[in-house]
Amino acid sequence: MNIIFLGPPGAGKGTHAQRLTQEMGIPQISTGEILRAAIREGTPTGLRAKAYTEKGELVPDAVVIDIVKERLAKEDCKNGCILDGFPRTVPQAEALATFAAIDAVVNFVLPDEAIIRRLSGRRVCPSCGLTTHVSALNGKDTCPECGSRLIQRKDDLPETVENRLKVYKEQTEPLIAYYQGKGKVKDILCENHTVEENHAQVRAALGLDA
Ligand code: AP5
Numbered sequence: 001m002n003i004i005f006l007g008p009p010g011a012g013k014g015t016h017a018q019r020l021t022q023e024m025g026i027p028q029i030s031t032g033e034i035l036r037a038a039i040r041e042g043t044p045t046g047l048r049a050k051a052y053t054e055k056g057e058l059v060p061d062a063v064v065i066d067i068v069k070e071r072l073a074k075e076d077c078k079n080g081c082i083l084d085g086f087p088r089t090v091p092q093a094e095a096l097a098t099f100a101a102i103d104a105v106v107n108f109v110l111p112d113e114a115i116i117r118r119l120s121g122r123r124v125c126p127s128c129g130l131t132t133h134v135s136a137l138n139g140k141d142t143c144p145e146c147g148s149r150l151i152q153r154k155d156d157l158p159e160t161v162e163n164r165l166k167v168y169k170e171q172t173e174p175l176i177a178y179y180q181g182k183g184k185v186k187d188i189l190c191e192n193h194t195v196e197e198n199h200a201q202v203r204a205a206l207g208l209d210a
Contacts, residue, residue, distance in 0.1 A: 001080040003080070003083065006176065006185075012190055020202065024208070045067070055160065061092050065092060080103070093175055105179040106202055120156065120158065125150055127143065127148035187205075
């Protein structure tokens with residue numbers, strides 16, 4: 001099953017993709033994570049992507065399309081994958097359609113105020129990749145899974161979050177109508193629900209408990 005996770009920054013795409021990848025045994029393909037790894041390693045793609053990601057702008061379509069095409073050709077994607085953060089523009093969606101069939105699009109819905117609350121408190125583990133929130137840490141600054149010191153993503157600073165929301169509305173939101181036209185979209189209403197409750201909605205939307 002090839003699944004797209006669509007939604008504004010901070011809506012919970014990564015949180016639920018991390019869980020579902022374990023439950024379904026298919027990989028999570030996060031273009032954001034792939035780009036952050038390339039930036040850390042200083043690869044040519046990383047050097048090109050750095051300025052865009054730090055300003056909250058989208059990396060050029062051609063760069064991310066090549067990354068995803070190459071990744072989907074790998075053996076571990078033969079039974080499907082969760083595309084977390086790709087596609088993000090209509091040209092990306094059109095390119096994806098030429099090399100993968102999409103079974104479902106999970107659309108995470110969350111208002112701007114909640115997004116800002118979530119992103120300003122998000123902390124990530126640089127060692128094991130866990131994503132969490134300060135509200136779950138009881139004042140600690142270390143990873144509950146592996147003990148490493150948690151960090152804040154550079155693009156979670158307030159001025160960048162504002163631009164990411166603007167970019168989402170202008171360039172990514174049109175994908176909801178694009179995939180609705182293909183009958184693929186399942187909305188997940190995220191506001192005022194716990195991670196567990198939202199995860200149950202995701203599983204139900206995908207028919208996993210039927
Ligand atoms: P990317 O890493 O994809 O960022 P994003 O889409 O902005 O999404 P986030 O990772 O910020 O949020 P999320 O929805 O995964 O939320 P999370 O689960 O962490 O992309 C980064 C950058 O890379 C882009 O800006 C762009 O430059 C570039 N890029 C990536 N893909 C690209 C593409 N296709 N084309 C071009 N450029 C691309 O949750 C957020 C917080 O909320 C966490 O703290 C979490 O613990 C908390 N939380 C989750 N669920 C709940 C809940 N139910 N209740 C309370 N808190 C919750």
